[in-house]
Amino acid sequence: MKQFRRTTGKRGPAPQAAKREQYLRLMAQGMSNSAACREVGIARRTGDWWRYGRTVTDGTGRKHTYPPITVEPPPEISSRFLSEDERIAIADLRRAGNSIRAIARELGRDPATISREVRRNADPHTGAYHPHRAQKRAVARRARSKEGKLRRNPQLREFVQQHLDQRWSPEQISRAAQVNFPDQPDMQVACETIYQALYRPERGGLDREPGKALRTRRAWRRRRRPGRRTTRFVTPGLMISQRPAEVADRSVPGHWEGDLIVGKNGGSAIGTLVERATRFTALVHLPGRHDADSMLDGLVRAAGTLPTGVVRSLTWDQGGEMALHGQFTAATGIPVYFCEPASPWQRGSNENTNGLLRQYFPKSTDLSIHTADDLAAVAAELNNRPRKALDWATPAQRFANPEYSWRS
Structure with missing residues (x-):
């Protein structure tokens, strides 16, 4: 029977790690391959494999390629961390009797940095500061878990x-x-x-x-590009510069901003209304078209569902859907103000809310499938979400606050 020799100890590339490192150092010093192999104690052919790599074919005919070994450069450390040379200088200056502030001036560092370094890494018994030991401890502390x-x-x-x-x-x-x-x-x-x-x-x-x-529906961050819109509103109306001062500073609730979010190919839309002071949101159901007639009916219907006196003004862009703004004002007594062309930032609260709504109503989808009850549920969810602008209160809490006299 054929006898198989049993080997002991660890096999494979791990035991050769020290030899490979020594071989690379000798080659970097200019030593020839033959001399480096003799010094390390490996065959010259092994040195050739390490230098140039090799391809091996196994018993099944598959080829395995082993790349040449290389020296891994040490990771770059930010200059805000102390280097080993700086730690050696700290040790030398301390032995020379320099103070912490003097060492900091010499190295161009903050005194707190030097003080913290000595306090962390000095021997707790003797107070001696060993720079190489301090460097090893700093590297060990830096190698922390990569898990979030x-x-x-x-x-x-x-x-x-x-x-x-x-x-x-x-x-x-x-x-x-x-x-x-x-x-x-x-x-x-x-x-x-x-x-x-x-x-x-x-x-x-x-x-x-x-x-x-995320609400932006982006896999990475990018800068926003300002939208470019042309004036589509023809009939003259009140401009945003004519609004009362109380609208601009949000000191008095009851002033709203409005717009449309449009579905796939412009075939469907939802009207959005946002109260400037409380960020309270109301959605206008437009089951059919979203032309001027449909928008007029939807806005009059939405204004009728709100408590008396909670709508003092409405600010809109110059879209054609508001062409009948005069009839809306005559029917409700609510003046409509229009933004300047290509200035969506003048309706900032509404633009922000439209971005939030896109999580529920994505672009390039059919918005006509959503019922009035669906819109009411989405508005309720937004209105019960805390807002930083409201000191982390919810729009519903602010809208229902009895201190607002306009709720009566």
Whole structure:
């Protein structure tokens, strides 16, 4: 019977790691391949393989390519961290009797940086500062876990995921965590952490993709480009510069901004109304067309559903759907003001709300399939979401606040 020799010890490339590093150092010093192989204790053919790589064909005919070995450069460290040379200088200057501030001036560092470095890495018994030992400790501290906070904390991740599913923004979720867990730092999260967890799923552990979880529906951030719109409104009307001053400073509730969000190929639309002071949202159901006649009927119907006196003015863009603004004012007593052409920022609250609504009513979809009850449910969800602009109160809370006399 054929005898097989049993080998002991670890086999494979790991035991050769020190030899490979030594071989690369000798070659970098200008030594020939033969001399380096003799020095390391390997065959010259092995050195050739290490230098140039090789391709091996196994018993099944498949080819395996092994690339040449290379020296991995040390990772670059930001200049804001102390380098090993600076730590050696700190040790030398301390032995020479220099103060912390003198060392800081010599190195061009803040005194607190030098003080913290010595306090962290000096020997607790003798007070001696060893620079190479300090460098090793600093490198060890820097090699921390690459997992994000949400992946490390399942309870916090579930809290964030639940609110993302309710279409809350990362900033709203961050604020809610602070309110719900005031004494638990581990259950608090910065909004940027949530963004990074979505943009880098390997660290965050969240189930939703950025394009589905975020209101912008983008997988990465980009600068907004200002929209370009031409004047489509023909009949003269009141311009935004003619609005009372109380509208601009939001000091008096009851002034609204309006617009349309349009569906696929412009074939359907939903009217949007936002109260400037409370950010309260109302949606106008337009089941058929969204021309001037349909818009007039929808706005008159929406104004009739609001409590008496809560609509003092309406600001709109110069879209053709508001061509019958005069008839709307005559029917409701509500003046309509128009923005300047290509100036959507003059209706900032409404533009922001339209962005929120696109999570519910995506672009290039048929909006006519949504019923009036569907619109009411979406508006209710938005109105019960906390807003930073309202000091984290909800629009519904502000709209129902009895201190507003216009609610009577």
